[in-house]
Ligand code: ISL
């Protein structure tokens with residue numbers, strides 16, 4: 001059974017979720033304390049961002065030891081307790097799998113960088129000065145770093161403390177399979193595979209064609225030559241023996257290429273995280289805002305709905321640990337509650353598995369720190385340096401950008417209640433809490449029947465109770481309209497019609513059908529009339 005199709009996934013960024021021992025850092029026991037909260041929300045699967053031992057250059061996406069839990073987060077025993085308790089409550093757990101690179105403190109790399117004869121040398125890409133290429137790193141700058149010990153260079157597509165693994169080496173793939181089995185045998189129910197479509201690089205590492213300093217070389221690693229071979233190997237040697245699923249983070253992917261991974265029958269991955277809709281407000285480029293974001297958002301999501309339907313399965317997300325909060329991007333601070341509910345309904349009732357990122361269910365917003373030093377994310381600091389030095393942008397201008405786009409917007413501590421540090425910890429957290437925690441927090445949401453959290457609970461039940469909303473076909477109406485979205489989901493004798501306003505103004509409610517033939521079954525407003533109120537969403541149902 002492809003159980004993931006009927007599941008809601010909740011992503012936890014462990015460092016910022018809940019701190020059980022008051023050292024200012026979230027931890028595994030902190031998650032254990034909140035299992036009831038997760039159960040009441042109604043989610044089926046937890047995706048844990050990396051909890052492995054790491055020097056935290058990229059907050060865990062730089063792994064030092066794949067078999068060990070970062071001591072700040074707890075122990076393997078805590079992990080076992082967490083998974084046992086989650087399972088006892090009917091919640092599954094998927095781990096983050098980061099295999100494009102390790103930390104520069106991983107024992108393989110420490111040994112490899114020391115001498116050319118190391119047995120781990122071919123685990124990475126070391127090259128002499130005259131052999132290196134012109135590729136650039138996702139985090140800005142050159143993708144090669146000098147290694148004084150052997151007087152040569154190594155490849156890193158992310159930070160220089162994240163050397164790329166050479167998966168063309170069968171020994172590396174054997175190590176990965178060992179890691180996969182280790183966690184699966186502990187009971188893990190699947191993996192979110194970090195930047196999985198860049199793990200195969202063209203042999204010989206040729207120069208990239210781009211003249212721009214971003215993504216140069218990408219034609220030699222995006223969906224690289226041996227990617228299918230590697231994923232098939234992982235599937236045949238490991239995955240097929242477990243009742244699990246994978247979701248692959250795939251950068252710069254199209255639905256056509258996605259299907260080469262996720263098509264049912266191929267099943268190299270079960271879903272991908274695509275980025276088309278994340279580019280709707282030009283955040284991928286992150287420099288130039290756009291006036292057409294609603295239309296672009298709708299277009300991107302519809303494209304994936306149509307092209308994947310019947311062949312594979314979509315993932316549905318607006319937020320994760322890399323993205324600013326969705327209310328700031330596509331909703332409204334003025335209509336905070338309304339827009340949070342609208343966004344959830346509009347997205348999650350499409351075909352695919354919904355992913356909720358911690359805090360999204362209470363409408364958390366970007367913290368927008370004033371001081372550059374309050375940002376801890378390496379990408380944020382690199383972008384700042386890049387903008388200042390390459391484009392000569394002013395400090396003020398760069399701070400404006402960072403407040404909008406920093407990945408730390410998603411990483412500020414979870415807001416549990418109106419108490420010091422938002423109830424996340426009793427000590428100063430590793431990253432500042434958003435000052436709006438006094439209003440926006442879980443406790444307030446629990447008290448208010450009409451809260452975002454209570455709406456999420458209702459919405460989750462609502463979707464899970466309907467085969468049409470899970471499996472139904474998708475048909476969009478008025479795709480060009482830039483103020484509202486409308487689509488239907490059809491399955492057997494049921495039809496749902498969803499209309500969602502992205503406007504602060506009242507809108508005329510258009511419809512291709514006579515709505516008198518429908519029943520209104522869900523909305524974020526108590527009263528609904530001929531006009532759509534600001535950020536109003538409505539779900540209509542019809543038996544056909
Ligand atoms: O986050 C991004 C945009 O702000 C992307 O460029 C991001 O780096 C890319 O999507 C890959 O992300 C994943 O791998 C990175 C890690 O830093 C991210 O947190 C992770 O989600 C390297 O492991």
Ligand code: CA
Pocket residue numbers: 019020021022023024025026027072
């Ligand atoms: Ca802690």
